Amino acid sequence: MNKVTNISDAISTIKDGQTIMVGGFGVPGTPFMLIEALLQHGARHLTLIKNEANEPHLGVSKLIEAGRVDRLITSHLGLNTTVLGMMNDKKIEVEFNPQGILVERIRCGGAGLIGFISDIGIDTVLSKNKQIITLNGQKGTVESALRADVAMIHAAVGDDIGNLVYEKSARNFNPAMATAADTVIAEVESIIDTGSLDPDAIHTPGAFVDRVVEIRKLRDEYGILEHHVFT
Amino acid sequence: MNKVTNISDAISTIKDGQTIMVGGFGVPGTPFMLIEALLQHGARHLTLIKNEANEPHLGVSKLIEAGRVDRLITSHLGLNTTVLGMMNDKKIEVEFNPQGILVERIRCGGAGLIGFISDIGIDTVLSKNKQIITLNGQKGTVESALRADVAMIHAAVGDDIGNLVYEKSARNFNPAMATAADTVIAEVESIIDTGSLDPDAIHTPGAFVDRVVEIRKLRDEYGILEHHVFT
Amino acid sequence: MSNLKALKLTKKQLTVSNKRDKIARRAEKEIIAGQIVNLGIGIPTLILKYLNWEKRVQIHSENGILGMKSHCSRETADRNLIDAGGGYIDLVAGASFFDSSLSFALVRGGRLDIAFLGALEISTRGDLANWMIPGKYTPGIGGGMELAQKARRLIITTLHTNRRGRPKILESCNLPLTAKACVDMIITELAVIDVVDDQLQLVEIAEEATLEEIVEKTDAPLMVPDGVLPRF
Amino acid sequence: MSNLKALKLTKKQLTVSNKRDKIARRAEKEIIAGQIVNLGIGIPTLILKYLNWEKRVQIHSENGILGMKSHCSRETADRNLIDAGGGYIDLVAGASFFDSSLSFALVRGGRLDIAFLGALEISTRGDLANWMIPGKYTPGIGGGMELAQKARRLIITTLHTNRRGRPKILESCNLPLTAKACVDMIITELAVIDVVDDQLQLVEIAEEATLEEIVEKTDAPLMVPDGVLPRF
Numbered sequence: 001m002n003k004v005t006n007i008s009d010a011i012s013t014i015k016d017g018q019t020i021m022v023g024g025f026g027v028p029g030t031p032f033m034l035i036e037a038l039l040q041h042g043a044r045h046l047t048l049i050k051n052e053a054n055e056p057h058l059g060v061s062k063l064i065e066a067g068r069v070d071r072l073i074t075s076h077l078g079l080n081t082t083v084l085g086m087m088n089d090k091k092i093e094v095e096f097n098p099q100g101i102l103v104e105r106i107r108c109g110g111a112g113l114i115g116f117i118s119d120i121g122i123d124t125v126l127s128k129n130k131q132i133i134t135l136n137g138q139k140g141t142v143e144s145a146l147r148a149d150v151a152m153i154h155a156a157v158g159d160d161i162g163n164l165v166y167e168k169s170a171r172n173f174n175p176a177m178a179t180a181a182d183t184v185i186a187e188v189e190s191i192i193d194t195g196s197l198d199p200d201a202i203h204t205p206g207a208f209v210d211r212v213v214e215i216r217k218l219r220d221e222y223g224i225l226e227h228h229v230f231t
Numbered sequence: 232m233n234k235v236t237n238i239s240d241a242i243s244t245i246k247d248g249q250t251i252m253v254g255g256f257g258v259p260g261t262p263f264m265l266i267e268a269l270l271q272h273g274a275r276h277l278t279l280i281k282n283e284a285n286e287p288h289l290g291v292s293k294l295i296e297a298g299r300v301d302r303l304i305t306s307h308l309g310l311n312t313t314v315l316g317m318m319n320d321k322k323i324e325v326e327f328n329p330q331g332i333l334v335e336r337i338r339c340g341g342a343g344l345i346g347f348i349s350d351i352g353i354d355t356v357l358s359k360n361k362q363i364i365t366l367n368g369q370k371g372t373v374e375s376a377l378r379a380d381v382a383m384i385h386a387a388v389g390d391d392i393g394n395l396v397y398e399k400s401a402r403n404f405n406p407a408m409a410t411a412a413d414t415v416i417a418e419v420e421s422i423i424d425t426g427s428l429d430p431d432a433i434h435t436p437g438a439f440v441d442r443v444v445e446i447r448k449l450r451d452e453y454g455i456l457e458h459h460v461f462t
Numbered sequence: 463m464s465n466l467k468a469l470k471l472t473k474k475q476l477t478v479s480n481k482r483d484k485i486a487r488r489a490e491k492e493i494i495a496g497q498i499v500n501l502g503i504g505i506p507t508l509i510l511k512y513l514n515w516e517k518r519v520q521i522h523s524e525n526g527i528l529g530m531k532s533h534c535s536r537e538t539a540d541r542n543l544i545d546a547g548g549g550y551i552d553l554v555a556g557a558s559f560f561d562s563s564l565s566f567a568l569v570r571g572g573r574l575d576i577a578f579l580g581a582l583e584i585s586t587r588g589d590l591a592n593w594m595i596p597g598k599y600t601p602g603i604g605g606g607m608e609l610a611q612k613a614r615r616l617i618i619t620t621l622h623t624n625r626r627g628r629p630k631i632l633e634s635c636n637l638p639l640t641a642k643a644c645v646d647m648i649i650t651e652l653a654v655i656d657v658v659d660d661q662l663q664l665v666e667i668a669e670e671a672t673l674e675e676i677v678e679k680t681d682a683p684l685m686v687p688d689g690v691l692p693r694f
Numbered sequence: 695m696s697n698l699k700a701l702k703l704t705k706k707q708l709t710v711s712n713k714r715d716k717i718a719r720r721a722e723k724e725i726i727a728g729q730i731v732n733l734g735i736g737i738p739t740l741i742l743k744y745l746n747w748e749k750r751v752q753i754h755s756e757n758g759i760l761g762m763k764s765h766c767s768r769e770t771a772d773r774n775l776i777d778a779g780g781g782y783i784d785l786v787a788g789a790s791f792f793d794s795s796l797s798f799a800l801v802r803g804g805r806l807d808i809a810f811l812g813a814l815e816i817s818t819r820g821d822l823a824n825w826m827i828p829g830k831y832t833p834g835i836g837g838g839m840e841l842a843q844k845a846r847r848l849i850i851t852t853l854h855t856n857r858r859g860r861p862k863i864l865e866s867c868n869l870p871l872t873a874k875a876c877v878d879m880i881i882t883e884l885a886v887i888d889v890v891d892d893q894l895q896l897v898e899i900a901e902e903a904t905l906e907e908i909v910e911k912t913d914a915p916l917m918v919p920d921g922v923l924p925r926f
Contacts, residue, residue, distance in 0.1 A: 001496025001518045025757040025794065028774045051794070052834075076834030079780065084833060099756060099837040100798025104342065107795045111335065111563075112570025112612060114371040116347040120802070121839055123874035133364065135375055140345040144366055156774075161496075161520070161556045167431060168774040168791055172757050175793040179564075179571050195555025200398060201432040202558040203793075205528045207498045207520060207573045224773055230765040230781040232728025232750045256525040256562065259542045282562070283602075307602030310548065315601060330524060330605040331566025338563045342795075343802025343844060351570070352607055354642035387542075392728075392752070392788045399542040399559055400525050406561040410796075410803050426787025433790040434561075436760045438730045438752060438805045455541055461533040461549040 028170035110179025151181035158188035162209030259401035341410025382412035389419035393440030481651035506578035529557025577613035713883035738810035761789025809845035
């Protein structure tokens, strides 16, 4: 059951109108190669689930700028004035979630649950239009699970049965998304022999991953963003 | 902020009537040394949360047999006829949860959430007396978060700020419980220099752990159970 | 858990043992290459004995293991490495460990391809009862409810009748359910039965069995297709 | 995020920079040895500059880091290692990485001892508004709502007035709230103010400030204790 495939096969099944989760928090953990392939592939009317929209002309922002995304479920767009502008111009529908609620909704979908109850935002505008219930005297909003047709994630190392290890702050949303989609596609910086990863140190067990693509050469996008060097 | 302490100090704050979570699934991951210390310490009327009750005269079964536990929240007691007998004789109150729901309730408490919604057991006797709600057309029971006053957990390796690494199937309930108690006490087989654990391979970050106790010599209970050798 | 009991039986009653082995051997053929499989205690665990590892199957254990291989000997037993039934195990290459929470996320999230479980009772529409006999046997559900309800395919491997010789396959279950309409296939020492559209469909007959015997020992309507059924 | 902007300001307006540094320096004193601390963008991140590392504090970043040390130079920047604000960072010994889900479990579960955040508005009873200006600035909430609502102690580090010179501390907030009654302390370039029992209590006055100035620039009732207040 070798899950390693080439990039065009990996994303060939993505269809117009699907919901796609994309890993990453800023540059680390963003699967730029898969995003680029999706841009070439041409699928439209997508719903995208990602922590943020990267920055203008980078990562998922390219998909959004190309008009491929109808709806974005995200946490914040503070670094992407382009997408914020498109949102204000109603060229894209944006649903904002508190960051921890966003990842928890994804995890909830991945864990085969229907939803969860949280008091985050209970006293704010975010609780509007949400079902509110009381449990053991605590009042909370009902948050629904999020799942996607496809998750595109990035890992440092993988093997041919889909075991994944993430590196440093590139882990972020990737492990939760790896559990929460019907088809999970992982790009990895290197593929190593199955059995050579420490079983205690594997972050995502292979059962969750459907396709593994090796990044032969890291695009420039994976590199350091000079404007984020603060000292 | 050195969290390493001796065993009697570690458990000295435990009081009658408290709720204690105990890690482990069978022998692996069960904190036998902390359990033994709690037995010596003498706290009574405890509520215990543990996957199972170990086996007769082993682990938490000792606490239960000594009459220290009023209530047990667990998943199954198939290997402990002694505790099953006490349950049938109404010497202890037992609340059974599906195993995955039990750990999810613990994780939910650890994640600062109020509860979650699941369809597990929806068509069974387990859904009796549970609040049922419908979300996006899916019907589920509302499961409440579980937290404890104290979690007693076992890890293979730890450092002085409480970072923990578990080994093999001894991980089980320990990471979830490490997040879900007001005071988290970890016994570890060895303490290593802070900074020598791989930051990508730490299972429980030190922020969750309050006290670390080193096991100087593994008691016999940690060893192989001959009657579980099946070949 | 009842593995131990099973082993004691092995020594005493060879006939039952042969039946159990026959069921396990047949059950193994349901596993497709690359699948993620969970084996309950009892007959399901026996499948390991017959597993063709060329299929690169990954065996899941609820206590946080993917890639268990088999029960191991005293010499190779690791105090930190047991399966959900309590037995010491060894691993295949590519195995991974995780916590109980992720372990059940895998099950409920739809990543478990097949669960093989035992049964006390199975109904025509695929209801399963396998966890309690009120007033007699109430050890708790463990992970069985989630396996039954959420595995993509649930195959029951069981002796056709219970210890008192009474049918386990019934028009409807009398015992408290593990899950409703969850069973996809039943494999016994006598027959292989599919659960399709709330009906039981006989698909294979054991070499040692007759159709009459199967019908007699099944307390539920059984659809029998025309023509000769395959033997196993 | 606005770190970048902050740095540009540094070069242009030294006065504001001095104020910000003063706030950060004072804020650092609130941190107790061994605490788990989250620093929002802007002034809160400046605290790193003044942090006494003998306290063995562990800095949490929402994107899954415990043990960040400081922003680092181009030479030591690692493409896989940024904080939640996007800046490249280095680590203290004992740092750990985890996923976003565990990162917010830490925050919501009560393991975050202090969060330092900025503010647009703060009310008498400790309400905080810091994430949106309807129609003008709606970039989404990020992790701020959970930090504000769930940190064991929330300290606001902010300039006393906004860019138009108007008070940020108000009787009640006009902007959409981040969280209700969440603020424990406010540190500005002019004053240190505790929020106690739905009241604002002045506890320290900046060396450069007068009580009159503070009262004038605060649009909410301020409890001033008898006697001489400490200066900072």
